[in-house]
Amino acid sequence: MSNWADLTTGKRIKHLRGSDLTQQGLAEASGLSLALVQKAEQDRGELSIGSLLKLAHALKSDVSVILGQQAPRRATNQDTRAALRRLSDAVHDSALGDWDGIEEPSSLAELAAAHERVCATYWQGAYGELSELIAKVLLEGSVRYGQATGEERERLGAVLAGTYQFASSAAILLGQRDLALSALISARRLADESGDLVQVALLESTLSWIYLRSAKVSRAITVAERAALRIEPSFSKASSPQLLGYGRLMVSAAVAASRKGDSAVADDYLSQAHAAAARLGRDVTLHGTHFGPTAASTEAVGIAVALGNHGKALTLAARAELPRSMPKLARNRYKLDVALAQCAVGLHDQAADTLIEVALDAPEWVRHQALPGVIGKRLAKVSTARVRNIGELIGMPLIA
Known part of the structure; x- marks a missing residue:
């Protein structure tokens, strides 16, 4: 096969479809028209992000593979492959209670500090360092959690749940959907045990994102909406954590609705996100999740783009202020x-x-x-x- 990046998008789609799947079969699996699939393979016209997501899902691939940024089977560079292996081993070994460390695992304070570094490193996009930090927290933290009781166990559960969430988010960004779901299952179990309803809600936001990346748009909306209803605040007396969780879930639902092309529903969810941000009055971070006026205004730009309102998107962008803390x-x-x-x-x-x-x-x-x-x-x-x-x-x- 020629260099994957040198092929046209149409040829990549045809190659990924193979001989076992007809164009009609791809159209049915993706929910797109046969005419669109034929045009795509002939490199006629532009594919929308929504169509690319549906094709990637039907082909059991990734949008970046279709576009030539990654070769099939995620042939990434050596550093990224090593990071993925560390992530996978950490997620599965910690869930199974398999840690071969000889020395005593790190203390709660040390693990909490490492978790804070996980948060910072994730938002910097440094996957090599991130995978090492995640492995430390999950492997050592799971051993410490099994030994802990009372308040220490509760706090360790929150640290571990948050770290599994970052492992899930990193995995989905790197095209590893199954690993992302495995990490999220462990995160939800721990968050449920700790009884932190906001952390549980934020994990549902991650699940909504995974469904969106998998082109399961309706499910992404349902998950976000259902989780938001469980923590819907009374705006006159809501706590900051409630407002953050609710606002982030409303953004998730709005983004998914925009990918579906439903502008009325997207606008309704977005208005709820803006209301939560206004009630907060400032940007807030909890469990590594950021929300506030900045997130509401910048996400509105992406939603306008997804809906094809490009002039509106640029108008909103001209008004947006990006603080150094973003x-x-x-x-x-x-x-x-x-x-x-x-x-x-x-x-x-x-x-x-x-x-x-x-x-x-x-x-x-x-x-x-x-x-x-x-x-x-x-x-x-x-x-x-x-x-x-x-x-x-x-x-x-x-x-x-």
């Missing part, structure tokens, strides 16, 4: 939405500059995102040479 990955994910909107309205130079800025700021993370390939393909209609130059500069192919 996590790197959240900031760069927002900027990719802005770049996509810039492409759509013909601001190609600005879109290219935004894409370069993101890729240079978070090079390890951006390789596992679908939007750079989408943006690159659209920029190539104006200048293929420039897109190839951008690809060389950021160290990842954007077009075949």
Whole structure:
């Protein structure tokens, strides 16, 4: 087979479909029309993010594979493969109680500090360091948890649940859906035992995201909405944790609804998120999750892009203020939405500059995102040479 990145998107789809699945079969499995599948394989027209997600799900692959950013079976670089192996071993061995450490496991205080480093490292997109920290907390923490009682056990449960959640989020970003679900199952068990309803709700937000990445959009909405109803606050006397959890779940539901193309439902959920953010009055972090006015305003830009309201997206972006405290990955994910909107309205130079800025700021993370390939393909209609130059500069192919 030729170099995967050198193939066209249509040829990649055809290769992934193989001889065992017909075009009609792919159309039925993805929920797309036969005509769209045929056009996709012939490289006629542009595929929306929603269509790419559905095709990836039906082909049991990943959007980045279809776009040529990753070869089939996630042939990533050595460092990423090593990080994935550490993540997988840590998630499964800790759940099975299998730790071969000789010395006494770290104390609660040491594990809590390591968990804080997990939070910071995840939002920096440094997967090698992240996998090492997660392995430490899960393997040593599970041993300590089995020995603990009372308040120490409760606090350890929260630390472990939060670390499993980050393991789940990292796994889904790296295209490992089954590993993400395994980690989330362990997280939910621990959070249920601790009785922290907000932490349980935030885990449901992660589950909603996993379903969205798997193109199960309706299920993503249902999960987020159901979890939000369980912690729906009385806005006159709600606590900050309740508002954060509820607001984040409303964002999850709004994002999923926008991917479904349902603008009325997305707007309704988004208005609830804005109300929770306004009631908070500031950006808040809990269990490694960030929510507040910044998240509500930047997520609104991505939702407008998904709904095809590119002018509105850029208007909202012009009003948005990005504080220095905004996590790197959240900031760069927002900027990719802005770049996509810039492409759509013909601001190609600005879109290219935004894409370069993101890729240079978070090079390890951006390789596992679908939007750079989408943006690159659209920029190539104006200048293929420039897109190839951008690809060389950021160290990842954007077009075949």
